[in-house]
Amino acid sequence: MITVMGATGNVGRPLVRVLAAAGEQVAAVSRQKTPDVPDGVRVVPSVESALDGVEALFLMVPGGFAPLDDLLAAARSAGVGRVVLLSSQGVATGRHPTVLEDSVRASGLKWTMLRPGGFASNAFQWAESVRTARKLAAPFGDVALPLIDPQDIAEVAASALLSDRSGDIYELTGPAAITPRQQAAAIGEALGEQVDFIPQTREEALQTMLAFMPPEVADATLNILGAPTPREQQVSPDVARVLGRPPRPFAEWAARNAAAFK
Numbered sequence: 001m002i003t004v005m006g007a008t009g010n011v012g013r014p015l016v017r018v019l020a021a022a023g024e025q026v027a028a029v030s031r032q033k034t035p036d037v038p039d040g041v042r043v044v045p046s047v048e049s050a051l052d053g054v055e056a057l058f059l060m061v062p063g064g065f066a067p068l069d070d071l072l073a074a075a076r077s078a079g080v081g082r083v084v085l086l087s088s089q090g091v092a093t094g095r096h097p098t099v100l101e102d103s104v105r106a107s108g109l110k111w112t113m114l115r116p117g118g119f120a121s122n123a124f125q126w127a128e129s130v131r132t133a134r135k136l137a138a139p140f141g142d143v144a145l146p147l148i149d150p151q152d153i154a155e156v157a158a159s160a161l162l163s164d165r166s167g168d169i170y171e172l173t174g175p176a177a178i179t180p181r182q183q184a185a186a187i188g189e190a191l192g193e194q195v196d197f198i199p200q201t202r203e204e205a206l207q208t209m210l211a212f213m214p215p216e217v218a219d220a221t222l223n224i225l226g227a228p229t230p231r232e233q234q235v236s237p238d239v240a241r242v243l244g245r246p247p248r249p250f251a252e253w254a255a256r257n258a259a260a261f262k
Helices: 012-021 069-077 089-093 099-105 120-133 150-161 180-191 202-209 215-226 238-243 250-256
Strands: 002-004 026-029 042-044 056-060 082-086 110-116 135-139 168-172 196-200
Touching: 002 012, 012 026, 012 056, 012 150, 056 150, 069 099, 082 099, 082 150, 089 110, 089 168, 099 110, 110 150, 120 135, 120 180, 120 250, 135 180, 135 202, 135 215, 150 168, 150 238, 168 238, 180 196, 180 250, 196 202, 202 215
Parallel strands: 002 026, 002 056, 026 042, 056 082, 082 110, 110 168, 135 196
Antiparallel strands: none
């Protein structure tokens, strides 16, 4: 049995599907009453309620970067053997604290750290404005980052959960850096219609982001978007190394998710 935290999120949802398709027994952690999961997947309200008989855990970064010590101690006591943590590239670049990874390293479990950069699925924040006005607004329109498709993160996570290795750290990016202006063009191409790019100031973007993330996270995110380090703009080989193929480009993500923008 494999327990997946955040099973209805951008990474957890495809991860559950990949594991189920591989014939694995999966416990999907979700507070939704009727989550969209494959047949045969067990839905549970919390990680703690699905530890017995579990071989591996997929854990996401919780809000506020709270330590995972208690949860991991309970997992070890229940006989869980390994944990795969969805961490952040910001740990490697000093943007985010190391507390979660420290908890995993000290857990006594076999572990793998996934450190993705920016998600292609962050573009969903523009879905309403694209649907209603065929435009999207963003700051730093010509600053490029190698956004990662969550489907690729999920497939790397599945490989790690099913592996017997321990101590691997994967930095996950897309195949090429792309700017917000270029994302608008790619979404427009997926729709077959022009999507206009509207530049935002940093303050305008901050006010938008504060509606769905804490101030310190919003500020750190804007620092990355506006002034990325060379490492944050670099394409990592880790997706190709694990999956044996290049990571998916943003245009492929946009085409696959075009319905959200129509």
